Amino acid sequence: MMKRLPIIVFACVMAAIPFIPGMPPFWIVLLDNIGLSALVAMGLVLLTGVGGLTSFGQAAFCGFGAYTTAVLATAYGVSPWLTLPLSLLVSGIAAVVLGLVTVRLSGHYLPLGTIAWGIGLFYLFSKLEFLGRNDGISGIPPLSIGSLRMLDPGTIYFAIWIAVLISALLTVNLLDSRTGRAIRALRRGHIAAEAFGVQTPRAKLLVFIYAAVLAGLSGWFYAHFERAVNPTPFGAQAGIEYLFIAVVGGAGYVWGGVLGAAIVVVLKEVLQSYLPYLFHGEGQLETIVFGILLVVLLQLAPTGVWPWLMTRLPFRPGRKRPDTSLVLPARARAAAAPSVLLEIDNARKQFGGVIAVNDVSFDVQAREIVALIGPNGAGKSTTFNLITGVLASSGGTISVLGRNIDRAPPQEVAKLGIARTFQHVKLVPDMTVLENVAIGAHLRGQAGALSSMFRLDRADEAKLLAEAARQIERVGLADQIDALAGSLSLGQQRIVEIARALCVDPILLLLDEPAAGLRHLEKQQLATLLRQLRDGGMSVLLVEHDMGFVMDLADRIVVLDFGTKIAEGTPQAIKTNPEVIKAYLGAVA
């Protein structure tokens, strides 16, 4: 349990702090506030730093949590412990409603949307009669266990920090799992993740709800800690501050959220108490310093303090090698496979006036390597995107094992056993090779978010990692298994993509320029591997520009030019086909 040791030490230190003799009570209040902010920041880490969804509206979710318990405890006399699940539920439901609208937005619309509804909700809190309008609600009962009433900051301290620790552990567990890998892949765009069966809208909604529930928990604590709520701490300013906390700490790191909360809360306190002495001015001098610090920080250390701190540690956290003796059951497949795997009949794709794929027909048989070649812009990658469901075709039919997949989304195509690589490598650079490859096995695991958080997914997870490790070994990258994908050469990254595709346990492998960036020897190894795969019963459809490689490897070649199929045949026939020579070398003058 070496991995847990720092956390246990941290927990012991936090537990001991209130018992230090002469500890000023004011410091305990600060620590309480740090814990409250850390809860929200942790959610933001998952949402923004890991999932890539920036939200300025988290403070509003704190508001949902705080007001729920405030109303129930004051107007209806419900026990605070009973309002806890309700507070979390209300925050979660609010997140579902807002999330369904928000998470599908791309890029900058998302943060802007969150600003808008964040402010809208703030005004809603401050105008609703039953929430006490601008004055809010006071006289909220404290938390109590038996006769212990958590009235002073020193007792609620334990409740808050236990919640912080548990939340941090659950979040770390979640990230280190099948669902976690799907979440971590979100930031790099949805196409790669969807090609391996990840339901990206669902994954985004999941992190959105998760972050909102953590914010709701913080709000619930806040209400019973301050014993009064008003709209101010749930406004736009607070939402901005939470994001600031996450960015300062290191938006991609769970513990960065805690560290960021500590830095910001302490800094704010220091600024508020000392700045007026320095400048003897009225006004919010601390906001000025805050704003300037934020800009300076982004220019100097955009990744935050936590990763900066971690690289300065004298020791490295070790990684456990997956136990490759575990076997992941093969994907369920049709009992009697017909000989034609993939059939493309008059497929067509038009972008406005451009016909990228013009009524192309060809098929891929079982145990066959088919190469799709043609000059740049011939429509090869577009054909791949049509097959894998990334693009919807404008006409014609594409079927796999006799089943029409014209309207199937990428996840469904992946379920049929079609795996692909990308012309422009789509790996998650800050995940290890093992984790990247394990995304390929996404559909072969079952563990969901909840079981991952409580570590009930370990058996499932070990099998997935074992399969990933086996495929990495198969493609010859066993030495790089723990390296970050972004640190590999481009050629190696392409091979990692192949290993990831193999994790699907595919019947058909679509490779988009797999040999680009490889050295001669590596190309030979790749060709050997692809032949082995074919002989093992897999089919391969590849796009490639290296003619030596293609002619040597392919059983059959399909040639496209300007979106139209101009030839099909064995490598020998294609080499001498006058149409092909014309397309590649130009017409003889």
Added chain:
Amino acid sequence: MNTTIMLFLVQDGITNGAIYALLGLALVLVFAVTRVILIPQGEFVTYGALTYATLSAGQVPGSARLAVAMGVVAFGLDMFAGRRSLHLRLVGRALAVDIILPSIIFALTLWLAGRQTPIAINIALSLLIVAAIGLFLYRIAFQPIAHTSVLVLLIASVGCHLALQGFGLVFFGAEGQRGPPLSDAAFTVGALRFSGQSIAVYAITAAFIVGLWLFFGFTLYGKALRATAVNRLGARLVGIRTTLSGQIAFLLASVIGAISGILIVPITTLYYDTGFLIGLKGFVAAIIGGLVSYPLTAVAALVVGIVEAFSSFYASNFKEVIVFFLILPVLVLRSLAAPAVEEEKD
């Protein structure tokens, strides 16, 4: 409700909507050129308005000092950035733009304060001060991180908003201010009274919309600015100076913001933090316009203004709630029309 009330509400809505349109245009402009989502746009509004009001009251606005201070920082950054190839022309240019220009503005402000200056001079001076702040803001906060993602730029933008709003409180105090109107002329059509001020609002907004649309759609320089937004590297390769494009965009945005402020400060009392909310309503319009289309943004801004006017009549308590939630149905529509193929990220 009778027709008169409705006409009043529409008129009120259009006046406010015109201001939102101006701000929405500035936001679209800055985003299109620099990819910065300009949250401090609202501060340009308050700075313009309150600088104008302070000048009209015969005092020296603190924003003039801020312009000088930011100029000094910008000069430092310019020198640091060019430290390997410091030649006389570069130093001279930096000195002129960063030090001498704001100093002259500051000297003018000091000299004019307390004298009976005509409104036109006060307006010109306010615009100069805010324009300098806008220019230096880009140089200091955004130029060094111009290549980063929209998200990083957005967070930096939030930082600038916090700092500028804090400075606003220091310079202009917590009390609201009003400025003298541009003209006292007024005429009535039926039941509606049109003040010279509101006519000015309409005219200036319309002029800016048409001007920007022509500039970006039909001039080489406008197209160069747009090219910068799409691909910085590509723009540089074809000889567009991307830093200059950014500075121009910020200059225009700050001037537009300041003009909006000066236009409304005679009509409503402005506080140091009012701009944020006004700017955000401009945002709602800009988002509805998809951050790309000027005419659509202008139309959306009018809708926002009219919705606001009507909701303040029917449900004044929930005015802001309604305006900010107006964005949600638009976001739903946009998400339904989301593109299938993603852009390469990072």
